[in-house]
Amino acid sequence: MFQKLWLIPAVLLVAGGIAFAATRSTPPADLDYSLSHLSKDGHYQVTLVPGIDPVPVGKMHAWLVDVTDAAGQPVDADIVIDGGMPQHGHGLPTVPAVTGKDHHGRHIVGGMRFNMPGWWVLKVEISGTAGVDTATFNLAL
Amino acid sequence: MDRKLALFSAAAILAAMTAGMLASVPRDASVRWTDRELQLISSLSLSGLPELPPDPSNAVADDPRAAVLGRKLFFDTRMSGNGKVACASCHLPDRQFQDGIPLGRGIGETARRTMPIAGTAYSPWQFWDGRADSQWAQALGPLENPTEHGSNRQAIVEVVAANYAQEFRAVFGAEPVELPLDRAFANVGKAIAAFERTIVPQKSRFDLYADAVSSGQPSDALTAQELTGLKLFIGAGNCVNCHNGPLFTDNDFHNTGVPAVAHLPPDTGRAGGVAIVQRDPFNCLGEFSDAKPEVCTELTFMKSEGEELVRAFKTPSLRNVAARAPFMHAGQMASLADVVTHYSEAPLAPEGHSELEPLDLSQEEQDALVAFLVTLSSEAPR
């Protein structure tokens, strides 16, 4: 009878693991929430400025995306914004798009709306003088 | 050896159980909320509901005379093919402006459940599939739908011209017959929308609790079981992901694996709705809209393709939900207990991909969630 007892903690641990996975509410602890950093291959410095601070849940608004090259010179780029919630397996509820630029590296992105509280990821794809590169940002709402 | 193993097992079981208990939901009234939980609770309070958002596509949205006219039109059965159907036939004022049956009954039977109207002014999209982008564009749909009013714009405008010419002129500056047909028809919708805008939910027992704890006061407005349900709602149950904000809706569309109804035609939900709203002449960007194109942001930045839209339906508000069974877009579920069981089991979607994952809730937890949902009931919306 004792021989099988080890199964119980094993089962409990597995069950605990499942319960934890189902919670899906806590994002990884070591996320970088800064809204300004270098793109993946180091081609651009990308800075996001939310039009409403703190970023609201449920409200449509616009963001600014400032892009410079590694030397700090403004870049007039083509920008595509994508994103979603990694823990929920869905994308953005809208399709944001650039609605204006000032040719000093500042781009206005309209159509930003986050429909849930929690951890969001934003992927900014930049096509400019230095080629195509991506910058990824985290957001906690 | 056996003995050591047994001891180890016992210790491990104890450790696992304590961990389990710590992680599980408190069962007494003395709930200690984390800062995050308090933030979520307060985000759900009706006290946080903003002022009615303007509807720039409807110049008369906030004109009280338009609302008075709209109210009359809402109850007028003459605007129907058989003279018997009004908006209020399905949207009964004493039943939260819905009808309590799985499918609406007008001239025929609709393919979806009648939706309540309170708070819809806050929603950028109307209908289960969001195929209208304003309350006024929405109101034009049922008038010409063969299963609802079963009429047509010509006949509708004639009824309005014959019975409300002066009121219509006072609001819109011309009598119905003096305007191009589609313009007059759009105005009928705008008057109805001005009335519907005034229908908003009232405070519930949950709001009493939320307001108290948000301001640091103790509250016994909710029972221990209801608090357990609330904790699940904003935590392990993931409900607040979609049912968020003071109206308990994210105003978006989700496939939650709700079963299809066998005798109804296939329903693709939002995937079908986006195509319709894009080409709707009465949408925000159309010629009958009073809005400048740049404020039509919902339509402009609308997500119009992707697997996520297939069988995605609008997240319903949960305010007063306990008093309007049956549930879901075609009344598929008879009780809140059935709904919560659905979330616990999270079956595969009949088409597309369900966003849910099984919660495997105990019976006790399911009962607690249902008890919490009942705390969202209030006086009739008005």
Ligand SMILES: [Cu+2]
């Ligand atoms: Cu999400």
